[in-house]
Amino acid sequence: MALQIMTANRLLGGEVVYFGENAEWTDDFSAAKTVDDSNGAAVLLSEAEKAEANQLIVGPYMVKVERNQSGIHPLSVKEGIRAKGPTVHYGHGQNNNILRQAG
Amino acid sequence: MYRYDEFDADFVQQRVAQFGDQVERRIEGDLTEDQFKPLRLMNGLYLQLHAYMLRVAIPYGTFNAAQMRKMAHIARKYDRGYGHFTTRQNLQYNWPVLKDVPEILKELAEVEMHAIQTSGNCIRNTTSDQYAGAAADEIEDPRVYCEIIRQWSSLHPEFTFLPRKFKVAVTGATTDRAAIRVHDIGLAIVKNGEGEVGFEVHVGGGQGRTPMIGKVVREFLPKEHLLSYLEAVLRVYNQIGRRDNKYKARIKILVHETGIDEIRRLVEAEWERIKDTALKLPLEEVGRINEYFSPPSFETLDATSRLFEIKRFEDRDFATWVRANVVGHKQAGYAIANISLKPEGEAPGDITDDQMEVVADLAEKYSFDEIRATHEQNLVLPHVKQEDLYEVFSGLKEAGLATANLGLISDMIVCPGLDYCALANARSIPVAQAISKRFSDIERQHDIGELKLKISGCINACGHHHVGHIGILGVDRKGEEYYQITLGGNANENAAIGKIIGPSFAYDKIVDAVESVVNIYLELRNGAEESFLEAFNRVGMAPFKEKLYA
Numbered sequence: 313m314a315l316q317i318m319t320a321n322r323l324l325g326g327e328v329v330y331f332g333e334n335a336e337w338t339d340d341f342s343a344a345k346t347v348d349d350s351n352g353a354a355v356l357l358s359e360a361e362k363a364e365a366n367q368l369i370v371g372p373y374m375v376k377v378e379r380n381q382s383g384i385h386p387l388s389v390k391e392g393i394r395a396k397g398p399t400v401h402y403g404h405g406q407n408n409n410i411l412r413q414a415g
Numbered sequence: 416m417y418r419y420d421e422f423d424a425d426f427v428q429q430r431v432a433q434f435g436d437q438v439e440r441r442i443e444g445d446l447t448e449d450q451f452k453p454l455r456l457m458n459g460l461y462l463q464l465h466a467y468m469l470r471v472a473i474p475y476g477t478f479n480a481a482q483m484r485k486m487a488h489i490a491r492k493y494d495r496g497y498g499h500f501t502t503r504q505n506l507q508y509n510w511p512v513l514k515d516v517p518e519i520l521k522e523l524a525e526v527e528m529h530a531i532q533t534s535g536n537c538i539r540n541t542t543s544d545q546y547a548g549a550a551a552d553e554i555e556d557p558r559v560y561c562e563i564i565r566q567w568s569s570l571h572p573e574f575t576f577l578p579r580k581f582k583v584a585v586t587g588a589t590t591d592r593a594a595i596r597v598h599d600i601g602l603a604i605v606k607n608g609e610g611e612v613g614f615e616v617h618v619g620g621g622q623g624r625t626p627m628i629g630k631v632v633r634e635f636l637p638k639e640h641l642l643s644y645l646e647a648v649l650r651v652y653n654q655i656g657r658r659d660n661k662y663k664a665r666i667k668i669l670v671h672e673t674g675i676d677e678i679r680r681l682v683e684a685e686w687e688r689i690k691d692t693a694l695k696l697p698l699e700e701v702g703r704i705n706e707y708f709s710p711p712s713f714e715t716l717d718a719t720s721r722l723f724e725i726k727r728f729e730d731r732d733f734a735t736w737v738r739a740n741v742v743g744h745k746q747a748g749y750a751i752a753n754i755s756l757k758p759e760g761e762a763p764g765d766i767t768d769d770q771m772e773v774v775a776d777l778a779e780k781y782s783f784d785e786i787r788a789t790h791e792q793n794l795v796l797p798h799v800k801q802e803d804l805y806e807v808f809s810g811l812k813e814a815g816l817a818t819a820n821l822g823l824i825s826d827m828i829v830c831p832g833l834d835y836c837a838l839a840n841a842r843s844i845p846v847a848q849a850i851s852k853r854f855s856d857i858e859r860q861h862d863i864g865e866l867k868l869k870i871s872g873c874i875n876a877c878g879h880h881h882v883g884h885i886g887i888l889g890v891d892r893k894g895e896e897y898y899q900i901t902l903g904g905n906a907n908e909n910a911a912i913g914k915i916i917g918p919s920f921a922y923d924k925i926v927d928a929v930e931s932v933v934n935i936y937l938e939l940r941n942g943a944e945e946s947f948l949e950a951f952n953r954v955g956m957a958p959f960k961e962k963l964y965a
Contacts, residue, residue, distance in 0.1 A: 324442070325512045326466040367441075370448045370462065388894035389842075390833055394464050398834040400762055400844045402509070403490075403497035 320369035435517035459530030476504030487771035557587035578656035596910035619670030622876035716748025764792035832872030839872035841889025841896035
């Protein structure tokens with residue numbers, strides 16, 4: 313089974329979160345707990361159900377990732393943007409995700 | 416401008432209280448997400464990629480300084496210091512927190528605003544011509560009828576759960592600036608052979624994955640029958656529109672599959688049954704609504720202002736801005752001033768809290784307290800004295816709002832795309848920013864001339880790419896962003912759906928591709944007078960395709 317993590321949005325603020333290695337919901341993609349078998353996936357699903365029932369998160373789903381020397385990485389642009397935020401400046405100049413720009 | 420009556424104020428207050436209670440119950444766990452989601456959507460609250468998004472209704476794009484200041488305040492207090500104007504003349508906040516939304520709605524209600532029916536399968540915000548009440552080519556002010564439609568469609572019990580969302584647009588001018596032919600219902604105010612004013616009714620237009628140009632279901636509808644006819648169309652759609660497949664549920668599919676003649680027969684039969692009931696508009700009621708939109712107290716002025724001409728001569732930037740952004744007014748000595756929300760390299764449609772306040776101040780001082788939001792994601796000060804234009808320009812320039820690019824290639828309609836939207840396949844805003852930087856030379860833009868470029872990050876087509884002279888559609892190819900180009904689309908009275916030119920382009924190739932298309936046009940046009948669209952309609956796709964993929 314491919315390497316996967318569990319993600320969702322926080323109920324109160326809508327922020328992107330991941331189920332972390334320390335059994336908490338974290339906004340740090342790199343701290344997400346990875347699983348690569350059905351037992352691990354079942355644990356993540358169970359944790360997500362619990363967190364949904366406790367009004368912590370909404371819309372949980374599993375995401376495939378890859379691991380290299382620098383850690384885990386999302387496989388799609390979409391998950392990369394979810395992990396780091398918009399790739400564009402907004403408002404008074406905030407942004408924190410510098411992906412390559414269109415050319 | 417329309418002001419709330421007791422009924423309006425009461426129902427908005429009730430809704431604020433109701434939604435506040437629903438949010439509390441959701442946070443307490445008394446409502447599940449499945450139960451809460453349809454309730455929040457009915458109040459314009461979406462959950463996007465990184466946060467909630469609240470869509471605030473601006474009926475037919477008309478608002479005032481107090482409302483703009485309130486939107487600035489909300490952006491500052493509850494969001495991240497900015498808002499985003501949309502293609503439905505609404506404003507979106509991209510970062511509200513769930514528990515704050517009831518407070519935001521309370522604050523909006525203080526200035527007669529809300530977020531009701533900005534989502535869901537109901538009749539959405541009726542859109543209109545941003546120059547309504549100011550345009551020289553106007554037969555009648557369409558906002559009167561937009562307001563009548565708003566009152567009729569707000570919380571309409573029969574049409575709250577339609578097969579899909581339903582969008583109505585109204586124009587009162589001969590030039591269609593409201594894209595009525597790509598709406599579920601498009602209404603054009605027209606005069607018949609006897610000189611009577613009524614509506615030409617278009618039905619079944621739309622974009623999305625199956626773009627269609629609306630068809631004329633009735634060539635002339637007397638004004639007093641507006642609501643009975645709309646009700647007949649909606650009733651037919653509600654009864655026989657498909658609910659088994661959301662991609663086939665819009666009225667455009669029903670019209671396409673059933674045929675306009677049969678739809679007309681069904682609508683007319685229903686209309687015959689109801690047209691002389693309570694839905695027939697009493698003329699005194701039309702007159703009462705009309706009062707809200709009576710022209711402001713224009714001064715009697717000369718057709719041209721000497722001060723205006725001097726400033727235009729002295730200040731080249733002002734002259735360039737006037738050339739692009741200022742449009743003739745029906746009243747001598749006045750002008751329509753467009754405020755571009757497409758500065759070079761910025762996110763189209765975004766405006767900061769501070770900029771909102773600048774626009775509010777200018778509107779109050781120079782435009783009879785009126786502001787318009789356009790479906791092309793810009794703003795308008797509709798009634799500015801020519802002699803005040805330089806002051807307006809100077810105020811806008813100081814706030815970074817004097818980009819002189821209206822109708823030019825950098826004045827793009829752009830959806831939020833994958834940077835914000837949970838449905839998107841590809842980013843739109845960075846592509847727009849890169850195009851805007853590539854064509855940053857304003858003289859080059861003027862040389863290219865009128866060119867409507869529109870970008871959508873997915874097939875839902877919120878960026879109106881189907882009707883762009885050049886359209887760009889973001890697609891997902893195995894997790895990578897690619898972009899398809901269409902040419903020849905048009906949103907005005909000669910509406911047309913653009914055609915795909917060929918294989919799509921990678922993210923880092925799309926701007927080069929757009930520049931190639933523009934260069935091909937410049938090579939083949941019959942002089943600067945022939946616009947991109949005219950040239951395309953003359954030569955067709957072949958020369959563009961041949962050179963772009965050579």
